[in-house]
Amino acid sequence: MTNLKIASWNVNSVRARIGIVERLLHEEAPDILCLQETKAEDKSFPSDLFRQMGYVHQKLTGQRMHHGVAILSKLPLHDEGRHDWQDNGEARHVGARLDCGIRLENVYVPAGGDIPDRTVNPKFGQKLDFIERMTRWSEKLAEPTLIVGDFNVAPLQCDVWSHKALLDVVSHTPIEVDALTRLQQAHDWVDIGRAHIPAPARNFTWWSYRSPDWTKNDRGRRLDHMWCSPEVASLAVAHRVLEPCRNWERPSDHVPLIVELAV
Template sequence: MPFTLATWNINSVRLREDLVLRFLREEGPDVLCLQECKSPVDKIPREQFAALGYGHMVARGQKGYNGVAILSKLPIEEVGAADHAGLGHARHIAGRLGNGVTIHNFYVPAGGDVPDRAVNDKFGQKLDYLRDMRDAFHADRPAKSILVGDLNIAPREDDVWDHKKLLKVVSHTPVEVAALAETQDAGAWVDVTRQDIPDGNLYSWWSYRAADWDAADKGRRLDHVWATPDISGAGHSSRVARHVRGWDKPSDHAPVLATFDL
């Protein structure tokens, strides 16, 4: 039975509750994975989501920072929450649907402003987090799984508005791109978005600093949908809901969607 999945860094689920509700009403994905919820789990407005048919949720939260949640129309069972790099942050939750598909929802550290771990601890934490993700997938090879989230890295040249200008900017540096590639390879993950949209510039994040983000279009593809090879061929209809970035008081990320015939 086909199901549609969306991933969205919401940048505060309580502040942008109305936007989440609007997205659920208008787009109606079967599963919505949120990052940067910035809320304890018991403060997430789950009753309002349930009223729209999203009666199932697995989540990890903390006050004011990080936080990940999976809202689902379909029954989902929590099956893990890793603390990679030992940061004590709510950055991962995994749930399993009734069809046996495991969904991993990640919020990888942003990494600060300086791409040098010697002077920027946050950049070191980001690299350590990716290392631990890689090692976890090596140790326990995933199967029948989907990985989504704000991975905070735009890996391809056409995932950023200007490859050369961003080579020394955190999120597109060669060391980050290499670390993400190692993580992807460790689980043999297939980039479903680029499987469906192989060519051309594609972004999911635009800075708040741009006076007119849409016209400037200085974006990056930081939000990803991956799948293991045993089910990646079932993925299709990938898209970025770019228009959502233009809603009132939006997140700086737009949702990314894909449908799986499983």
């Protein structure tokens, strides 16, 4: 039995942040890296650099200037799959099966705009519909799966810096939390983040660029997640949120998550 180390990170442009992505790979040496918001077409993705670092198995779903996800692995990836949960062709999902039999899914849920009302903000409706399509998929899922990525929802009261202040702010509204709860229940997904860092312990993964000093007001949210099928939950032996990465040079507004599975 060996530990399989998987990292997930909304990098907010893989080319703009390539320096800190390299730093993460040098310091943490994950077996697999899942990226969201790569903002690069497949032909523009820095594939050769990752191959030089040992990540020779790659599954990309890119889009110019927007969205984009990637799985970069030292281990073989099989049965590549893509779901258009946005139902508009946006590059927001890629998945593959690992040799150990676990299916790895990498997803970037839409942010949903600024107004939590689908009648006046179509982006909010698209976000809810995206999560609903994921829920329908989860209901039929029959293989052991780990799904990671930027879900753009902070579900628990302790997953945001102020529950009261953010109740009407997209990412923490009751309607989004309810939608994510239904998604979780559809497959009995285990939230690895809270399984290893039980509520109400600090567990933020995102801080806005708008603050000149994110550490001073510390207005974080837990938008990034790692969920696994019930049969995979017992394999998760470690989970970390790499909060110090928010202080790296030219950082993403998100920080990486790492899970280790005993497989």
